[in-house]
Amino acid sequence: MGRSTKLFHPFCSLAFKRETRGIAAAWLFAPFSSAARKQLEKKEKRNQCDAPDLEKTALRSSIAETKFLFRKKKKMKRADYPEPIKELIAQLKRMPGIGPRSAERIALWMNQSRDAHPVDIASAIRTASEQVRPCAKCGFFTTATLCEICSDETRCGEQLCVVEQATDILPIERTGVFRGRYHALGGRISPLDHVGPEDLRIDALLNRIAAESPREVILALGADVEGEATANYIAELLRNRPGVTVTRIAQGLPAGVGLETADELTLSRALAGRREVS
């Protein structure tokens, strides 16, 4: 520490000790250091002041952007099918068993497929709805006043088969074993569905029996509770009618099925309706 060292100053040639060299350097560079420090402090201060402003600006722009997108979303109309296709889908959806996806698929098929021939389909629908009506006598489908069964003179007039719906006539026809006439009631007595005897074509049946005098009235009604109630109601009405026999179709085992699959009610009815083996 005591050793002295010579150091040349640009303006004077003074000798300094090691201790004084630091002080001298500080003195020499003090103005520069002070200016730099001040500048630095100023910059830091500006940065400190700018930081919240930047955050505020970013926040403000983010809010503005969100508002813009929200407004845009609110105003933005989503693309959909043209109005005629939408109307076609809406009409198809009204059909039984056709859901929204099926309706959309059918509508697009009609519009795009070469094999669709939508004009022919539309024409067939129009013709069927305009020309097909229920038969005035039995209720089956016809384009005239009477259906082909009622118009057929070769049909046996002594047997009258009573069914619930007009659609029940064709399954019996396909068996090929019945050559009589039919009468569709248009439903069955069902208090839960608010369907009473006055809602069915029972009066028409009584008038028909009086006019045509069949020898047998066959009740081909369902085997459920409503079918039983309807059959019992008609049987009661015809109980004291002279010259008319009321029968019900047999109930029992379906063809091609063993006894092990049949329920108790079916088996008991099959036993009650047994017949002599000829």
Ligand SMILES: [Zn+2]
């Ligand atoms: Zn008819």
